Amino acid sequence: MVTINNLRVAYGDKVALSITDSLTFDEGDRIxxxxxxxxxxxxxxxxxxxxxxxxxxxxxxxRQDEMAVHLQENNYVDSMPIRYIIEGVLNKSIKKEKKLQDLIQFFDMGGCLNKKFSALSGGQKQRMTIILVLLQDAKLTFFDEVTSGLDFETRQQLIHKLQEWYQDKGATICMVSHYYEELDHFVNKILILDEGKVIDFGTKEELFRKYCQHAIIILDNTPGNQEITKGYDTIAAPEHLIALVCQNEKAEIAIMQNLIEHDINFKRSNRDIEIMSINALQGGGKHAY
Ligand SMILES: Nc1ncnc2c1ncn2[C@@H]1O[C@H](COP(=O)(O)OP(=O)(O)OP(=O)(O)O)[C@@H](O)[C@H]1O
Structure with a gap:
């Protein structure tokens, strides 16, 4: 659907992007x-x-009109009821457009239509823009930090709604996000960028196996836990955590039994995007795809 080769973008002297290998987004990918x-x-x-x-x-x-985008920042006329903003941007009447009515209802915005944009909550502002984007029914849609600035619960609700909207649709989606738990539920492939370069690109499962093996066991990084996990293989993790790497099921069961015997709380994961990406970034060139 999209193939990128030798892409280079510079702003003045600053090279913002330099993708030397070929990168392909396939139809139906959720990246x-x-x-x-x-x-x-x-x-x-x-x-x-x-x-x-x-x-x-x-x-x-x-074609250009088969792509849609939800950008990080959106500016609308603050003092206008959003009904007129929506109708003005789309050049459509809400009363006459069934699909638009459905989207407004789906995103629970019916009660806000007479409110000024400035009077909406952060989550409502994002939902309004999402309605404008989704109405396009684009084959490829980009969401750039769609939940930025929202609290945890509002982020979860918004992502859940988007997931529900897209669940029966074959649309291709690229979602830029700093929130790993959102991506975990929404995407099947991950593209990791660093300083303008591609560190890796693949399915969540492929990348997890590559950088974290069969599974990881995550526990708090305390002196007591450090002591108990001394003999185990660890991989890089956020500072407050220890991540033990398991080569296979037998190894993970042995580790878990030991932790249970010591009454230690832990989490087992075979999909942690944050720890996978930390390790991909540390591997750098060695693992470049
Ligand atoms: N219009 C611009 N003029 C000059 N430099 C720019 C411009 N847009 C981006 N850059 C620079 O290019 C680099 C990449 O920016 P970009 O916005 O693509 O990063 P990003 O990964 O989306 O970051 P963020 O997570 O902060 O949104 C940065 O160093 C940024 O400062």
Whole structure:
């Protein structure tokens, strides 16, 4: 659906993106794009959309109007009831457009239509923009930090709604996010960027196996837990955690039995995107896909 080759984007002297290998997004992919601030995530989205000049090639079977985007920041007229913003942006009447009515109902925005944009909560503001984006029914949709600035519960609700909306649809989605738990539920592939370069790209399962093996056991990084886990293989984890790596089921059962005997709380995971990506980033060039 989209193939990228030798992509390079620079802002003045600063190279924001340099993708040397070929990168392909297939139809139906749900791709999570992760990377720290300034990694080039938004630049990649804008390049594919054709709104940022680049060198190299991006080939796609899609027309421009078959792609939609939800960008990080959206500015609307603050003092206007959102009913008129929605109708003005779409050039459609809510009364006459069944699909638009369905979306408004689905995202529970019917009661807000007469409110000014400035009077909406953060979650309602995001939902309004999402309605505008989803109405396009695009073959490829980008969500760039769609939940940024929202509290945990509102983020969860929004992602849950998006998931529900897309569950029977074959649409291709690219979601840029710093929130790993959101991506865990929403995407099947992960693209890891760092300083403008691709660190890895693959299915969640492939990448987890590559960097974390069969499973990991995660526990608090306390002196007591450090002592008990001394003989085990660990991989990189956020500072407050210890991640024990298990090569196979037998090994994980042995570790878990030992932890249970010592009355230690732990979490077992075979899909932790955060720990996988920390290890992918540490592997750097060694693991480059
Ligand atoms: N219009 C611009 N002019 C100059 N530099 C830019 C511009 N847009 C982005 N950059 C720079 O390019 C690099 C990549 O930016 P980009 O916005 O793509 O990163 P990102 O991964 O989306 O970051 P974030 O998570 O903070 O949104 C950064 O160093 C950024 O400062």
């Amino acid at each position: 999570g794009i992760i990377g720290s601030n300034g990694a080039g995530k938004t630049t990649l989205v804008k390049s594919i959309l054709g709104v940022t000049p680049y060198k190299g090639s991006i080939t796609t079977s899609l």
